[in-house]
Amino acid sequence: MSPTPPPFPASTVLGYPRIGPRRELKRALESYWEGRSTRAELERVGAGLREATWRRLAELSLEGLPSNTFSLYDQVLDTAVLLGAVPERYLAAGDPYFAMARGTEGLAPLRMTKWFDTNYHYIVPEIGPETVFKLDASKPLAEVREARALGYGTRPVVLGPVTFLLLADPSGAALDRLDEVLACYEELLAALAAEGVAWVQLDEPALVADRTPRELATAGAAYDRLGSAAARPGLFVATYFGDPGEALPVLAATPVEAIGVDLVRGGAAALPELPGKTVVAGVVSGRDVWRTPPGRALAALAGVRADRVTVSTSCSLLHVPYDVEAERDLDPGLRGRLAFAEQKVAEVVALSSALPSVPAGEGPRGAAVPSAPLTAPVPREGRSPYPVRAAAQAEHLRLPVLPTTTIGSFPQTGELRAARAAVAAGALEPDAYERLVEAEIERVIRLQERLGLDVLVHGEPERNDMVQYFAEHLDGFAVTRNGWVQSYGSRCTRPPILHGDVSRPGPITVRWASYAQSLTSRPVKGMLTGPVTIVAWSFVRDDLPLRDVVLQVADAVREEVRDLEAAGVSIIQVDEPALRELLPLRRASQPEYLEWSVSAYRRATSGAGDRTQIHTHLCYSDAGEILAAIDGLDADVTTIESARSGARILGAVGGFGRGLGPGVYDIHSPRVPDAGEVEDLLRATLRALPAERVWVNPDCGLKTRAYEEVEASLGNVVEAARRLRAELTDAGR
Numbered sequence: 001m002s003p004t005p006p007p008f009p010a011s012t013v014l015g016y017p018r019i020g021p022r023r024e025l026k027r028a029l030e031s032y033w034e035g036r037s038t039r040a041e042l043e044r045v046g047a048g049l050r051e052a053t054w055r056r057l058a059e060l061s062l063e064g065l066p067s068n069t070f071s072l073y074d075q076v077l078d079t080a081v082l083l084g085a086v087p088e089r090y091l092a093a094g095d096p097y098f099a100m101a102r103g104t105e106g107l108a109p110l111r112m113t114k115w116f117d118t119n120y121h122y123i124v125p126e127i128g129p130e131t132v133f134k135l136d137a138s139k140p141l142a143e144v145r146e147a148r149a150l151g152y153g154t155r156p157v158v159l160g161p162v163t164f165l166l167l168a169d170p171s172g173a174a175l176d177r178l179d180e181v182l183a184c185y186e187e188l189l190a191a192l193a194a195e196g197v198a199w200v201q202l203d204e205p206a207l208v209a210d211r212t213p214r215e216l217a218t219a220g221a222a223y224d225r226l227g228s229a230a231a232r233p234g235l236f237v238a239t240y241f242g243d244p245g246e247a248l249p250v251l252a253a254t255p256v257e258a259i260g261v262d263l264v265r266g267g268a269a270a271l272p273e274l275p276g277k278t279v280v281a282g283v284v285s286g287r288d289v290w291r292t293p294p295g296r297a298l299a300a301l302a303g304v305r306a307d308r309v310t311v312s313t314s315c316s317l318l319h320v321p322y323d324v325e326a327e328r329d330l331d332p333g334l335r336g337r338l339a340f341a342e343q344k345v346a347e348v349v350a351l352s353s354a355l356p357s358v359p360a361g362e363g364p365r366g367a368a369v370p371s372a373p374l375t376a377p378v379p380r381e382g383r384s385p386y387p388v389r390a391a392a393q394a395e396h397l398r399l400p401v402l403p404t405t406t407i408g409s410f411p412q413t414g415e416l417r418a419a420r421a422a423v424a425a426g427a428l429e430p431d432a433y434e435r436l437v438e439a440e441i442e443r444v445i446r447l448q449e450r451l452g453l454d455v456l457v458h459g460e461p462e463r464n465d466m467v468q469y470f471a472e473h474l475d476g477f478a479v480t481r482n483g484w485v486q487s488y489g490s491r492c493t494r495p496p497i498l499h500g501d502v503s504r505p506g507p508i509t510v511r512w513a514s515y516a517q518s519l520t521s522r523p524v525k526g527m528l529t530g531p532v533t534i535v536a537w538s539f540v541r542d543d544l545p546l547r548d549v550v551l552q553v554a555d556a557v558r559e560e561v562r563d564l565e566a567a568g569v570s571i572i573q574v575d576e577p578a579l580r581e582l583l584p585l586r587r588a589s590q591p592e593y594l595e596w597s598v599s600a601y602r603r604a605t606s607g608a609g610d611r612t613q614i615h616t617h618l619c620y621s622d623a624g625e626i627l628a629a630i631d632g633l634d635a636d637v638t639t640i641e642s643a644r645s646g647a648r649i650l651g652a653v654g655g656f657g658r659g660l661g662p663g664v665y666d667i668h669s670p671r672v673p674d675a676g677e678v679e680d681l682l683r684a685t686l687r688a689l690p691a692e693r694v695w696v697n698p699d700c701g702l703k704t705r706a707y708e709e710v711e712a713s714l715g716n717v718v719e720a721a722r723r724l725r726a727e728l729t730d731a732g733r
């Protein structure tokens with residue numbers, strides 16, 4: 001390729017949804033995994049989705065079409081495969097790719113964690129001394145050829161080397177392997193150039209978080225080296241999810257020809273002048289569903305001082321649904337304010353044609369909501385200090401030492417999902433549906449009694465999703481029929497749209513909790529989703545500071561807590577799995593976030609009396625980063641993921657001084673742990689924590705598992721708890 005690439009296209013998007021407008025990929029994946037179809041059939045569905053996407057983008061007159069944004073599971077896993085970082089133990093599996101993603105018989109999958117501050121999850125690459133990096137460029141090359149056969153020139157999108165290594169090991173230690181990895185990227189660039197590719201996009205979102213001077217220097221050196229490659233396409237380095245800050249001048253000093261900046265989340269900081277560069281200006285948000293105010297976007301574009309400006313999305317459109325036109329049930333007034341992926345592409349194209357007429361000069365940049373001081377008063381704590389509460393709860397609940405419980409959901413059956421769909425289609429009476437839910441609750445209660453669990457749950461059969469269900473019962477939210485967004489692999493959510501002031505018209509969960517409690521003499525734990533998580537997993541209005549929105553939701557949850565308590569529910573769990581996820585990427589903004597998010601949680605839960613035991617649940621192993629905040633939630637019992645990360649978390653959380661349930665059963669895998677294995681984990685826990693404070697529970701809810709596995713696994717969990725309980729009682733005699 002020539003050292004001077006052709007001009008960058010005037011409009012583009014950084015990436016596109018890939019699950020399919022009707023979740024075609026989900027169905028194809030699950031069918032393949034269940035052995036109902038072949039790998040070739042799966043590949044055909046993928047090819048069809050890629051073709052439909054390129055055709056649609058071209059029809060919408062988008063100039064720069066991306067490729068390699070499709071993935072059968074995850075783009076980070078694809079990058080590991082691209083670089084040959086496939087751990088040896090997976091090579092013998094029937095399908096090593098999916099073995100890494102999901103595990104197989106006797107082989108645990110690679111770890112999975114959150115993609116920056118989104119609800120998307122990526123597979124964490126495993127890099128060890130034995131890793132031999134070796135390029136396998138077949139996927140990006142095949143997609144380039146596939147698009148070309150359809151008549152489209154594309155820009156392959158590949159995760160950049162710096163972010164790849166930082167995702168593999170956030171400590172930065174894997175950056176030591178940069179030279180080896182860069183050799184693969186050089187080879188990739190040469191192969192793409194030989195294929196006639198004009199531009200390649202290397203994604204470097206890690207550059208919007210705080211980076212050490214060494215990391216920044218490493219990034220600069222990496223792009224100096226890639227930029228000086230003899231044969232290569234034009235280099236476009238995309239930063240997104242925030243302000244690249246100091247990374248921007250570093251990139252600007254390298255030979256890369258184009259730099260992507262997120263002008264929606266990038267904040268108000270003025271962009272430095274970037275002479276000689278193309279700026280790919282992300283002015284259409286890839287993280288929300290609101291139409292872009294043209295004035296705001298044009299002003300942001302006008303503030304860019306560079307050789308050339310391309311209009312783009314702030315990040316990949318992976319995080320938004322396909323098409324708002326499919327949502328015929330949405331209130332037309334609201335629908336008119338919304339833009340999903342297709343509409344956002346149209347906005348990019350429209351802005352790009354408006355661009356030449358934009359007067360140059362400074363303008364306000366970005367869509368950051370002006371932050372107001374925290375005005376909402378946090379109500380006075382209703383609850384006594386922990387020791388007082390703990391005594392009242394012990395007296396009231398009379399639980400054994402090492403009480404066993406679960407995190408809330410039991411398997412969601414196909415029958416229930418089909419019944420919900422039938423109610424929505426008008427083919428099933430709501431009464432009949434409610435009887436089905438009651439029957440499922442009874443089944444779950446009886447199962448737990450039979451297994452011998454101490455604190456029962458109703459199993460959440462009435463919920464399509466732990467956030468969407470609450471959104472459907474609160475004012476201020478709208479939900480979609482088909483607004484699916486990929487969360488991980490084949491799993492999707494329909495994030496609700498929080499568009500107005502939130503309030504609770506009436507009790508939401510009380511009838512199901514009371515029904516469950518009426519069936520048994522053991523305590524049944526009420527189950528709510530916390531305010532931060534409800535907001536984190538929704539698309540949220542941008543005319544109010546986030547904390548004010550969260551506090552409105554907290555008030556609704558507070559009312560529900562009150563009603564549950566009044567109905568005789570003596571244990572209430574308020575889940576906050578997304579507390580970590582919303583943590584700002586820059587440290588400077590973290591204390592303020594943690595302050596208001598924790599106070600929102602306390603606002604939601606502090607209406608409960610001392611006798612009522614409040615549980616919380618967080619299910620990611622990186623909880624270690626926000627320990628002080630988790631402690632600040634002041635829940636009587638905290639359950640966290642731990643089965644996979646082992647005792648690592650225990651040392652850290654041991655200081656809480658309240659109840660703690662480190663998960664002893666990894667629910668992300670179909671594998672059934674045996675009682676001995678659970679016992680070992682419990683013994684490790686008991687070495688770190690006093691027995692009176694330890695709870696015995698799985699890592700997370702059981703909704704994605706099958707009844708068979710759950711029954712066997714929970715049986716072993718109860719068995720292990722009983723063995724240790726017997727030892728403790730003997731020792732105490």
Ligand SMILES: Nc1nc2c(c(=O)[nH]1)N[C@@H](CNc1ccc(C(=O)N[C@@H](CCC(=O)N[C@@H](CCC(=O)N[C@@H](CCC(=O)O)C(=O)O)C(=O)O)C(=O)O)cc1)CN2
Binds near residue numbers: 416419421463466468
């Ligand atoms: N919002 C959210 N984010 C989260 C989690 C979570 O639980 N919720 N958990 C963590 C992990 N992420 C997850 C995300 C999704 C799912 C999940 O199981 N999603 C389901 C969909 C859940 C749902 O909305 N179900 C609906 C609709 C189900 C459906 O597909 N119905 C059929 C028709 C029914 C049938 O015949 O099967 C259809 O619409 O075509 C329901 O039960 O009512 C899926 O992808 O399969 C699990 C974990 C982190 N983030």
Ligand code: MET
Binds near residue numbers: 466527617619
């Ligand atoms: C992602 S956290 C899930 C918590 C919820 N109560 C459940 O058990 O499914």
Ligand SMILES: [Zn+2]
Binds near residue numbers: 407577617619699700
């Ligand atoms: Zn969980």
